[in-house]
Amino acid sequence: MALALAFTSAASAVETSYIKDPETGIESWEWREDGVSLRLGQITPGLARGFYLARGFDANSADLFAVNCAFMAILRNESAPGKLRFNLADWRVVTSKWARPMKLDNDWQKIWQRRGVPQAARTAFHWAQLPTEHVYEPGDWNMGMLSMGLKPGERFDLHFRWQVNEHKQSGVLTNVRCAVDDR
């Protein structure tokens, strides 16, 4: 049985949840409001490394991604009153010292090109990330990797935003923690 905590703010109807799996130690955070949900689950460096080695990355390149605080994100337009548009470039990783964008697919692709990662592996990497921009109709959802650009074990808040129809919506997942290094 996973440890699960849920918090609801009556004023805003925002629900946030936290789960820690007792067997794997993997932690997940979820935010829900007005028919939209965002879930983040830790990907440990060992898992990320194994995944990209199997996709044709060399060990050093796989390690480079693995120690940059990877998460699996699930973003869902469950029942919002319209299209959900997002651009990950608008999201911010906030620590006690700074606020900055996540490390996005384009940033990584430049690194992979410089390092000579094979095209097939770069293609796999691209499709494994949460897309940088997308529009989800009600009922649409998807999952993909995010990279926070932090070290294993570091904590941060993720400030995210999107539009539903023309209405801007934003939220924060607080005190999220990068997975510890298990390589």
Add this chain to the structure above:
Amino acid sequence: MIAKCRALFVLLAWLLPTEPGFAADAPSQIMTPMPGRPVARDFALPDMDKKIHHLNDARGKVALVNFWATWCPPCRRELPSMQRAWVQLRGDGFAMYAINLGEDEETIFPFILTTGVELTFPILLDRQAEVIKGWPVIAIPTTFLLDRDGRIVYRAVGGREWDDPQLLRQFRELMDNK
């Protein structure tokens, strides 16, 4: 390494939205209309037996075209429901293609065995991920429903239960629209 990959699949499956502890609404089983109903780009792709399939050969039928990969958890999860839908609709003016992204038979075949379901619709191989570039796909899985003239009428981003009555009704309405 194989064990690590398997562990990642377990993790990813664990994160999917049915996990107890998180609030879990029933996912919406709908496809949404595609603006402008663009004509789908033709393809010529091999299946697992190296037989070439042309999309244009499905003209005159309603066609479901799905883009997927074995490492993509929602893709893995929805394939059995695609088979159940296929069993109900095949031979009735309906075609179905699952286009795998960038993997080979040696990767796909063992995965199919793990589904516990015999997939009898064509699984096509886009080895160089070239065909997908001609389609409006930003993330996988993405699935399209084409009318008899090869126009994209509906799109679904993310996994679905393809034999859900609501979706089957959507397919049949398009099939009845002669």
